[in-house]
Amino acid sequence: MKRLARTHMQNGLSVVASCIIGAAVILIVNVLIVAAVTLTFFLTGANDTGPTATEVSQALTKRGSTYTLSANMVRDLRKRNCWALLINKDGQLAWGLDVPDDVPTSYTPADVASFARWYLNDYPVSVWRHGEGLVVVGLPKNSVWKYSFTSSFAVLGGDILLIVALFFADLSVLVVLAWLFARRSWKRRDDARNEWVAAVSHDVRTPLAAVVTDASELLESPHLDNAERVRTKRIVTKSQETAALLADLNTANRLRYSMEPVDTCNVHLAAVARLVVASFLDEKTGDCELELAVAPAAEGVCIRGNEALLKRMLSNLIGNSIRHNPQGCHVTVSLDIRTGLLGLAFGQRCMLSVSDDGHGFGDVLLSTLKKKSSDELPEHGLGLVIVQRIATAHGGRASFANNEGCGCTCTVELPIAVRRT
Incomplete structure (x- = not known):
């Protein structure tokens, strides 16, 4: 069903959004870890490789023919087991400090080009120019x-x-x-709910039917006085209401999880409306008046769907108005056509509405009905939730509102399949 697909799509988008946020958080955490490690290296001196050739070149001075390196620089070099040398412009060793024995004393331009980029006899070195040549610092x-x-x-x-x-x-x-794990979790949850509702329906239906049967037979007994007859009649009525509530719960669950057959045939909606209204009039409506108004344009309209579900939808709407207005009210069932865009036939919709001048919807119930579809069922107004789900199952939607002054209106908008001639 479309609403079920939208709900799963919303759940899927939530999973995708969570994954994107999770990936972004992981990326940020990784960047922070790298930054923290790098900063720690710099603060603790773990990346300190000793004086560079630039620093040694600046600290190396020449007086006459003698080269002198500052005492602080000598101390820093020896502290880190480093050595240094100066190659003059002729490629010869002009000065050195703790130079290893395996380090050459003369160099060609090719030698300088090689160790300046890589290593000098496997010693990692840094080089820098000096006024007298080239300073090399080795580690x-x-x-x-x-x-x-x-x-x-x-x-x-x-x-x-x-x-x-x-x-x-x-x-x-x-x-x-994440999507695969989520779908697996959703399926387990849906299966568990379906099994639970089916088990409850099966376990409760049989004893409830026995209560209704026994109470109905007891109601016909000539030995009951008026008070006992009233109480017995109340037992029958409440038992029937409980059976109807159980049927509503089962129907809502089946609609929610695509278990109810829909789109089976073309249904003449005007004929369905007349049948439902006639059945209420035959069963009496108490102090409520029931009126049916079918627009001429809606007489030949057919809806693609399930006739039993459409009857159930309209019965729930009429029954809700009658049941919640025991003092009496005027209930109007109307069927009309809403034209398409710019008055064209394309996009026309069938508008079925049930309106009364009674108490109207409570604020809590109205708020619940206007919320987006969810897995949770309300404590009250289950029949109206079923109306929403039946409308959605047929590609339409149901809207609920209180009238100005008094009463309420439910409008069900359904797509038109064909027009009967």
Whole structure:
């Protein structure tokens, strides 16, 4: 049914939204973790690899033919087991501090180009220019990972797109998995509810029918006095109301979970309205007056649906007005046609309304009826909820409102299938 599909669609969208929010939260948490780890490294000095070649170059001075490095810089280098050297413009070692024995003393331009980018004899090094040549600062072997990465903007843009695509791919997998788990949960819940309602209906129907039968037979007994007869009649009436309520509950459940057959044949709605109104008049309506008004344009209208459900819908509306106005009221059942857009035949709808001049709907009930469809059934007004679900099952909708002054009106809007000639 359309309302069931809308409800499941809303549940599905909720699952998707939850997955998107969850993925965003996970992404934010990951970014915060990376930022926190990076900040911790900087604050604790875990990423401190010692003085750089730039700092050593600035601290290295020349007096005459002698090079001097500041005492603080020497201390910092030795504290981290670093060494330093100066290569002059001729490629020869001009100065050094704690230079390992396996480090060469002369270099070609090719050597400089190689270790400036990678390693010098497996020592990770940094280089910086100096007025007398090139300063090299080395760290212990296997202490620092050094890698130079170069990429074109086209490849970098492709990598970014790949990361984004992977994120949405992971998100899609998360949504699909969540959807499958949710559908499985919904099915278990629906099956449990259907089994519970079916069991209750079966277990209660038989003893209730026995109560009605025995009370009806007792009502015909000539030995009852007036007081006992009134009480027995009340037992019959309340038992019948309970049976009707049980039937309403079962019908509402079946409509909610697409268990009721619909769209079976073309139903002449005007004929259905006359049959239902006639049945109420035959059974007496108490102090209530019942009137039927069928517009000429609606006489040949047929609705595609289930005739028994449409009768049930109209019976619930009329019965609601009569039952809640024991002091009497005027009930009007009308059937008309609403024209389509710009007065065209396309999009025409059949408008079935039941109006009375009684007490009207209570605020709580009216608020409940105007809410969107849900799995919960109200404590009161179950028959009107069934009206909503029958209308929805036939591709229409039901609206409820209190009249100005007094009374209330329910209007059921249904699509027209064919017109009888």
